[in-house]
Amino acid sequence: MHETGWSLHSQLAADTVPVCDLPLSRLLAMNDANFPWLILVPRRAGASEMIDLGAEQALLMDEISLVSRALKDETRCDKLNVAAIGNVVPQLHVHIVARRKDDAAWPKPVWGAAPRRPYDPAVLDAFVAIVRDLVRGAYESSRPTS
Amino acid sequence: MHETGWSLHSQLAADTVPVCDLPLSRLLAMNDANFPWLILVPRRAGASEMIDLGAEQALLMDEISLVSRALKDETRCDKLNVAAIGNVVPQLHVHIVARRKDDAAWPKPVWGAAPRRPYDPAVLDAFVAIVRDLVRGAYESSRPTS
Numbered sequence: 301m302h303e304t305g306w307s308l309h310s311q312l313a314a315d316t317v318p319v320c321d322l323p324l325s326r327l328l329a330m331n332d333a334n335f336p337w338l339i340l341v342p343r344r345a346g347a348s349e350m351i352d353l354g355a356e357q358a359l360l361m362d363e364i365s366l367v368s369r370a371l372k373d374e375t376r377c378d379k380l381n382v383a384a385i386g387n388v389v390p391q392l393h394v395h396i397v398a399r400r401k402d403d404a405a406w407p408k409p410v411w412g413a414a415p416r417r418p419y420d421p422a423v424l425d426a427f428v429a430i431v432r433d434l435v436r437g438a439y440e441s442s443r444p445t446s
Numbered sequence: 447m448h449e450t451g452w453s454l455h456s457q458l459a460a461d462t463v464p465v466c467d468l469p470l471s472r473l474l475a476m477n478d479a480n481f482p483w484l485i486l487v488p489r490r491a492g493a494s495e496m497i498d499l500g501a502e503q504a505l506l507m508d509e510i511s512l513v514s515r516a517l518k519d520e521t522r523c524d525k526l527n528v529a530a531i532g533n534v535v536p537q538l539h540v541h542i543v544a545r546r547k548d549d550a551a552w553p554k555p556v557w558g559a560a561p562r563r564p565y566d567p568a569v570l571d572a573f574v575a576i577v578r579d580l581v582r583g584a585y586e587s588s589r590p591t592s
Contacts, residue, residue, distance in 0.1 A: 379495075386527075407534050
């Protein structure tokens, strides 16, 4: 699959803000103050299922792992929820959500559980900046040294 | 992490039937006739998050991929839903669910959406046998030839 022809689905663009681009995926932050909620979208035109990525599934798993670790370190959450669902938005995207036992939906999954509550813009900016630094730092330290 | 000390969580044991063991994970079939629904449980004591697996995350992704392909080939579903949630059962487990646009919960996720509806035992046996054959066949064909 190719990056050429890929563009972010309009629903994902409307619900999120961009964090940064990783080698395979664009990292987004959901604008929902109920949950620290990140989304990885592989920049591959036409991908709907993880299996559509073929050998690049390994790269997606690396990015899921790196983002999961950053989100867990930042939030000290009780549980991560990681999911590729896509029943509404067919473009392949992977949710990575930090859950707390006192959050707005616990123990239910977040999808459709609580009305979305937009962040105060400054709070969202700060969250995105922290995640971007953690993810970029982890990515740089994971690259082989030359 | 080690297999020693691992045993299947009692809630997963109660809700499912075993399909087969893959190199990392036990594959289970949820006893819910509403959805063709498989669950991979890495046999690693104490694992709760995918990131707990370290380097074995790559092996988990291989098994998710192999099981996803088998389930999609068998069901000709409209969408796969793949998720590691674990808010209720903390033992690491990955749901792989075949969704149809006319199923009992579409487009909502399956968790908590529709009351569980046990299979007719013969139908469940047949489903498990088909999945086991597909997964074992795929696994055998993916191993390097000696």
